[in-house]
Amino acid sequence: MTPSRQPERRLIASNKKARHDYTVLRTYEAGIVLAGTEVKSLREGRASLVDAFAQESDGEIMLYGLHIAEYGFGSWTNHAPRRTRKLLLHRVEIDRILDKLREGGVTLVPLSMYFDNGWAKVELALAKGKRSYDKRQTLAERDANREIARELGRHLKGHPRRA
Template sequence: MPASTHASSNRQEGRKLIAQNRKARHDYAVEDVFEAGVVLTGTEVKSLRLGRASLVDGFATIDDGEIFLRNVHIPEYEQGSWTNHEPRRVRKLLLHRAEIERLVGKTRESGLTLVPLSLYFLQGKVKVELALARGKRSYDKRQDLAKRDADREVARALGRRVKGIE
């Protein structure tokens, strides 16, 4: 077997989800979504391969034209030694310059924030799905819940009608 074919077959193909921030879609109105690479250390990647991460309190900031991911918890790798990482360290995100400048403009002008939605492996590389979002107020959340309940009730009624129950 040629070396190039063998190396590509060992790589993880497709998208493997590590962690998801479900609460983000409840707390924020998502306006745009970006995919960014993450600068990580070796023990962080090994910990992520075990599926261990939490995006609950995570957010991204823009400092000196670079984007950083903060408050994302990647626990220490259990088999790691002195090379282990800090679980909540600040991690740099990798985006194209044009994307960064667009995000800078949007966050400054309209009070939007950057929230991580999910963390996943894509062809062996760790990626984060970053949302440009606006915080929801409590009444917005209640309206969304009421709308979802109403839609669910309509779907149930249609289902029962199709089955001939009603």
């Protein structure tokens, strides 16, 4: 009897600022078309999603602004760090995403990039931009929840309340 293997999922890069700046409506997992040196560079964890965004181009979804550093041992075959990359999604998913994008007020933002069983994947989000007061409200809620958890922990441990 062979032991069951857990699917390997290794994070390459994440876009923490995206969750701060946008309200995530729905997420999608997409494959990404890469060159050989890009994969080697990603395995070293040398990628940045900071300025990345996705848009429709000729009925397909492309990823712009993703920075994958050049591979150190690459030669003339090395890739351009900020080239446009095609995302791999099912046609039904692409059509749904494009319908939402055409409605307006919604954008496609990459949240994270990871290896899933050896395949490079991007987690895309259909997202709405937050206004500054929404961001402040989110921060206030997070601080309040943290304070509640802290007090609950103190209570459960039997420590007296702080003044």
